[in-house]
Amino acid sequence: MDDLITYGPNLAEGFLNNVKLSLVAAVASLILGTILVAMRVSPTPVLRAAGTVYVNVVRNTPLTLVLAFSALGLSDQLGLVFSETPRTNSFWIVAMGLSAYTAAFVCEALRAGINTVPLGQAEAARAIGLTFMQSLRMIILPQAFRTVVAPLGSVMIAMIKNTTVATAGGFVADSAAEMKEAFDTTGASIPIFLGIVVGFMVLTMPIGFFTGWLSRRLAVAR
Amino acid sequence: MSASVLFDAPGPRGRLRNHALTVIGVLLVAAVLYGIYTGFDAKGQWEGKIWQPFLEWHTWELYIIPGLIGTLEAAAVAAVLALVFGAVFGLARLSDHAWVRIPAGAVVEVFRSIPLLLLIFFIFYLAPMLMGGGDYAFMAVVLGLMLYNGSVLAEVVRAGVLSVAKGQSEAAYAVGMRKNQVMRLVLLPQAVTAMMPAIVSQLVVLLKDTALGYIIAYVDLLNTGFKILPAVFFGSLIPAAIVIGIIYVALNMALSYFATWLEGRSRRSRKTAAAPVAPPNAAGVAAGLGAKGGGVPPDSGAD
Numbered sequence: 079m080d081d082l083i084t085y086g087p088n089l090a091e092g093f094l095n096n097v098k099l100s101l102v103a104a105v106a107s108l109i110l111g112t113i114l115v116a117m118r119v120s121p122t123p124v125l126r127a128a129g130t131v132y133v134n135v136v137r138n139t140p141l142t143l144v145l146a147f148s149a150l151g152l153s154d155q156l157g158l159v160f161s162e163t164p165r166t167n168s169f170w171i172v173a174m175g176l177s178a179y180t181a182a183f184v185c186e187a188l189r190a191g192i193n194t195v196p197l198g199q200a201e202a203a204r205a206i207g208l209t210f211m212q213s214l215r216m217i218i219l220p221q222a223f224r225t226v227v228a229p230l231g232s233v234m235i236a237m238i239k240n241t242t243v244a245t246a247g248g249f250v251a252d253s254a255a256e257m258k259e260a261f262d263t264t265g266a267s268i269p270i271f272l273g274i275v276v277g278f279m280v281l282t283m284p285i286g287f288f289t290g291w292l293s294r295r296l297a298v299a300r
Numbered sequence: 301m302s303a304s305v306l307f308d309a310p311g312p313r314g315r316l317r318n319h320a321l322t323v324i325g326v327l328l329v330a331a332v333l334y335g336i337y338t339g340f341d342a343k344g345q346w347e348g349k350i351w352q353p354f355l356e357w358h359t360w361e362l363y364i365i366p367g368l369i370g371t372l373e374a375a376a377v378a379a380v381l382a383l384v385f386g387a388v389f390g391l392a393r394l395s396d397h398a399w400v401r402i403p404a405g406a407v408v409e410v411f412r413s414i415p416l417l418l419l420i421f422f423i424f425y426l427a428p429m430l431m432g433g434g435d436y437a438f439m440a441v442v443l444g445l446m447l448y449n450g451s452v453l454a455e456v457v458r459a460g461v462l463s464v465a466k467g468q469s470e471a472a473y474a475v476g477m478r479k480n481q482v483m484r485l486v487l488l489p490q491a492v493t494a495m496m497p498a499i500v501s502q503l504v505v506l507l508k509d510t511a512l513g514y515i516i517a518y519v520d521l522l523n524t525g526f527k528i529l530p531a532v533f534f535g536s537l538i539p540a541a542i543v544i545g546i547i548y549v550a551l552n553m554a555l556s557y558f559a560t561w562l563e564g565r566s567r568r569s570r571k572t573a574a575a576p577v578a579p580p581n582a583a584g585v586a587a588g589l590g591a592k593g594g595g596v597p598p599d600s601g602a603d
Contacts, residue, residue, distance in 0.1 A: 124325035138552035140511030239415040266425035
């Protein structure tokens with residue numbers, strides 16, 4: 079227990095960095111994922127193909143590789159620099175890699191949601207004379223969004239847990255790195271480990287419960 | 301086709317607009333590719349010198365293939381252990397005895413919610429304390445993968461058994477089978493067919509996650525690409541990263557297509573009364589607590 083108290087401030091700071099990374103990556107990956115899904119369902123074959131290639135390549139690449147490549151390849155070798163301070167720079171490099179990775183999963187979750195809307199809904203909308211924009215806005219998207227809530231929640235939970243891989247992108251100030259540093263002096267300390275694990279549970283469990291509750295509340299009866 | 305829900309068959313004006321969009325799309329994609337090309341070119345990443353090593357068998361024999369074997373070894377051992385762990389805890393969660401069911405449920409829920417890297421770190425530091433000095437990188441990766449993926453697979457097993465129609469077990473009890481016989485002869489054989497696609501998708505996640513070994517210096521494919529090869533062939537980090545990236549993507553895509561194929565097969569199968577179990581959210585290092593039944597629907601395995 080003493081270990082946890084001694085290293086508490088460092089661990090808390092590291093954990094805060096995980097939270098910050100999660101927030102940035104959540105916003106960026108949702109935006110990028112929405113753009114990707116728009117490409118994947120667009121009537122333009124080229125954009126569709128580009129979206130498909132991106133999603134399939136990124137989804138099948140380990141996150142560790144994405145982050146290591148962002149740091150060692152893009153930043154060190156190709157000179158992509160967000161900030162002069164190394165720590166700030168690696169934060170944004172990791173945020174970028176994590177968002178690019180998560181966006182592929184966001185895209186798949188959204189696309190699966192659109193696919194659950196039965197074709198008959200769109201046909202009925204056209205039959206009663208709704209325009210394309212009207213049928214999209216009033217019939218299709220509202221149904222698609224509802225089915226997407228729970229899967230998106232899962233993607234976000236996975237993303238929050240993935241922020242611990244930041245070490246691979248050279249950002250050694252997150253809770254995994256702080257835990258490793260503490261372990262270097264104390265050895266494997268169960269209180270420290272449990273402390274961080276509980277921190278992550280506090281972060282992820284409400285998201286799981288909330289999105290689960292929301293998706294049940296919003297469920298479309300078919 | 302999702303496009304058919306969203307779009308009408310285009311009329312003359314729509315077709316014109318689509319053609320215009322296609323042209324803009326081609327230009328955009330070309331611009332992005334050209335940007336990447338010139339960016340690499342400016343830093344001299346297309347020089348033959350740094351790509352040369354990857355055309356020589358020597359490089360593959362000494363570095364890349366041993367790295368690949370390191371990855372596959374960890375993945376194979378972890379997969380076997382995770383399947384055993386998943387089967388044991390999945391069935392334990394279905395037990396009629398509360399003293400088996402509740403602890404098994406707690407173990408599964410806890411290990412599913414711990415970030416995998418933290419688990420690996422913990423085992424990596426715990427092992428020397430318990431067993432003295434030595435290199436525990438392999439063990440830490442394998443055990444971490446086993447505990448996490450095993451817990452996810454336990455949920456798959458449970459969902460698989462529950463997805464077999466109730467009439468099946470009722471009929472089995474009615475002809476006088478015991479609990480053990482019902483599970484072994486009636487439920488499991490049907491559940492396995494339904495579970496296979498989800499299991500294979502989870503194995504893709506497991507294979508991807510072996511790359512976490514890179515962080516604790518386990519010599520796998522990723523370590524070969526980012527640490528060993530650039531040290532041996534100066535300046536070849538980006539070519540090495542691209543080559544091993546292609547290997548990873550090819551391996552995982554092959555497994556993903558296999559999962560999709562299996563799923564189509566088990567959907568058509570008449571051997572089972574159960575519908576295929578949805579893959580447990582393939583979002584990389586970790587599916588979450590909320591993943592219960594909320595995984596991406598089964599059609600998202602591949603396009």
